[in-house]
Amino acid sequence: MSEFLQQLLNGLSLGAIYALIALGYTMVYGVLRFINFAHSDVFMVGAFIGYYMGKLVPEGTLWGGLAVLGAAMIGCALLGMTIERLAYRPLRSAPTLNVLITAIGVSLLLEYTGQVFFGAAPRNFPAIFPVRNFSLGNVIISSNQVIVIVVSVVLMVVLQLIVYRTKIGTAMRAVSLNPKAAILMGVNNDVVISFTFGLGSALAAAGGILYALNYPSIDPLMGVMPGLKAFVAAILGGIGNIPGAALGGLILGTVETFVSGSQFSTYKDAIAFAILIIILLFRPAGLLGKFTVEKV
Amino acid sequence: MLTVTDLSVSYGAISALGGISFSIPQGSIVTLIGGNGAGKTTTLRTISGLLRAKTGKIEFLGEDITKLPAHKIVARGLSHVPEGRMIFSNLTVDENLAMGAYLLHDKELLAKNREYVFSVFPRLNERIKQMAGTLSGGEQQMLAIGRALMGSPKFLMLDEPSLGIAPRLISTIFEKIVEINRNHGITILLVEQNANLALEVSSSAYVLETGRIVMQGESKQLRTDPQLKATYLGG
Numbered sequence: 433m434s435e436f437l438q439q440l441l442n443g444l445s446l447g448a449i450y451a452l453i454a455l456g457y458t459m460v461y462g463v464l465r466f467i468n469f470a471h472s473d474v475f476m477v478g479a480f481i482g483y484y485m486g487k488l489v490p491e492g493t494l495w496g497g498l499a500v501l502g503a504a505m506i507g508c509a510l511l512g513m514t515i516e517r518l519a520y521r522p523l524r525s526a527p528t529l530n531v532l533i534t535a536i537g538v539s540l541l542l543e544y545t546g547q548v549f550f551g552a553a554p555r556n557f558p559a560i561f562p563v564r565n566f567s568l569g570n571v572i573i574s575s576n577q578v579i580v581i582v583v584s585v586v587l588m589v590v591l592q593l594i595v596y597r598t599k600i601g602t603a604m605r606a607v608s609l610n611p612k613a614a615i616l617m618g619v620n621n622d623v624v625i626s627f628t629f630g631l632g633s634a635l636a637a638a639g640g641i642l643y644a645l646n647y648p649s650i651d652p653l654m655g656v657m658p659g660l661k662a663f664v665a666a667i668l669g670g671i672g673n674i675p676g677a678a679l680g681g682l683i684l685g686t687v688e689t690f691v692s693g694s695q696f697s698t699y700k701d702a703i704a705f706a707i708l709i710i711i712l713l714f715r716p717a718g719l720l721g722k723f724t725v726e727k728v
Numbered sequence: 729m730l731t732v733t734d735l736s737v738s739y740g741a742i743s744a745l746g747g748i749s750f751s752i753p754q755g756s757i758v759t760l761i762g763g764n765g766a767g768k769t770t771t772l773r774t775i776s777g778l779l780r781a782k783t784g785k786i787e788f789l790g791e792d793i794t795k796l797p798a799h800k801i802v803a804r805g806l807s808h809v810p811e812g813r814m815i816f817s818n819l820t821v822d823e824n825l826a827m828g829a830y831l832l833h834d835k836e837l838l839a840k841n842r843e844y845v846f847s848v849f850p851r852l853n854e855r856i857k858q859m860a861g862t863l864s865g866g867e868q869q870m871l872a873i874g875r876a877l878m879g880s881p882k883f884l885m886l887d888e889p890s891l892g893i894a895p896r897l898i899s900t901i902f903e904k905i906v907e908i909n910r911n912h913g914i915t916i917l918l919v920e921q922n923a924n925l926a927l928e929v930s931s932s933a934y935v936l937e938t939g940r941i942v943m944q945g946e947s948k949q950l951r952t953d954p955q956l957k958a959t960y961l962g963g
Contacts (some may be wrong), residue, residue: 463903538922568947599826599830600825602819602823602826603827603830605816605818605819605823606816606827609816609817609818610816611816612778612814613776613810613812613814613815613816613825615778615799615802616776616798616802616807616808616810616814617780617802617827617828617830617831618799618802618803618830618831618879619827619878620797620799621798621799621828651888
């Protein structure tokens, strides 16, 4: 029983990170109908901003950790908005395929520019938050897990409030449902799209910091695998659906952790993707997605 | 209020509008009638900035708006209720109305507009928390018009408000259109396939045929025009 709870806890904290990244994929898909492959590299940049900022604050303090987190989120929000402005906006009226290929290009650009600036060798991520272990019976909860879960929950609640309670959030949903009609309401769609990239990238940065806290070896290609998993999570939950991305992330993280802890641990990635295929066979639009025919 | 001069629009190599001119005086209801593919919707979309004119000029309240982006044209007080209604189906009726007032920052005016919309379409108030996609066709049209009214427009363009609506509701909606014009002084440009109805509520009309204006005049006179009768009014 305690092993089950321990694994569940580990799984949920990994899943929360996937969820944070998945939200960015799903929001951008919502407003632009394409997969921003560079998103996983924004996640990586978030971790590196954390690495360098971590040197400026005293190690192992809560306020220092939060300051690093905030700096990474702001930095990546700006990066995401810049990517959108320079790479995607000029292609607004181009076919989706062109934008997808551009996204892959931006992804490679970030990865290999990262290798030029940060070097290809892995670096040790500093312990920016205080580290302590709590035990609850036989279940050990690390302070990092608590931080991951608390930060993710807070960010998801804030996101929910932005999307459902603010004017810009309503505009985001309106653009996602019908961009032409949104323009006719006086919405400047470019501003809304830019905002969406900023928001998604900030969440990816938070994901990058939290991921690096738990797997403290970072390198310029670190985004590839978690990015792919988060992308799967977004599809699993129903791409374009915000609660779906969060749910997909949690499911994927939990399953992966349970498989890692079993005798099939070498197959953990294969099993994660097999689950995606099986779920999509039965629910082609994802768990919370609505099946719609793409209009041509 | 709105003056269109020698406007032409094309989709790639295909010409949709071949140099049309018309003007709409303040406070009037003017209608644009014509068959499928005559260029009625293209005209409205070009005025509201969704499409770009190839040549010609569109002036609104004395200002040249031909090259203005669509969201800035809305800000000038020109509101377009598009064909097929284009409501936000996964947003509630309330949120749809809020989107209509997107550019409005005056809270008092917003509350006043809401009340006005509910006085015109009480049905919307009853459905306020419902997802817009679950409304009937007629209710969706009311929502589309109501949403446009939320932004305090000076000029309203309605594209086929009778399309896909129960016949019983069509007359209600047209009564409301006249009411909005009379009681609120909003100038209206109405595009309709149902020429009879359009000529009944409007003061003047333009007849569009394959991208050109082929006839124009007072609605009263056009209703008795033998040629128009034969083509659009069903004998």
